[in-house]
Amino acid sequence: MCNEVISVDPKLLPPREVDFLNGDASKANKSLNWSTEIDFGNLANFMYRRILS
Structure with missing residues (x-):
């Protein structure tokens, strides 16, 4: 057996x-x-609500 x-x-x-x-x-x-569909504030709010659910 060989150790590498x-x-x-x-x-x-x-x-x-x-x-x-x-x-x-x-x-x-x-x-x-191209443009974003959601701004940063709404994204943070969405992520926060998902974590709490």
Whole structure:
């Protein structure tokens, strides 16, 4: 039986958590003629109500 050993340098791994994410849908709006169906406030409210149910 053979044991496989792999070593990984943690400095070469990407960060696991991102401090800040910011999306901008304006490019999709322009190039795809696409728009959101729900704004962020309503989305957060919907998700909150789903968690409570």
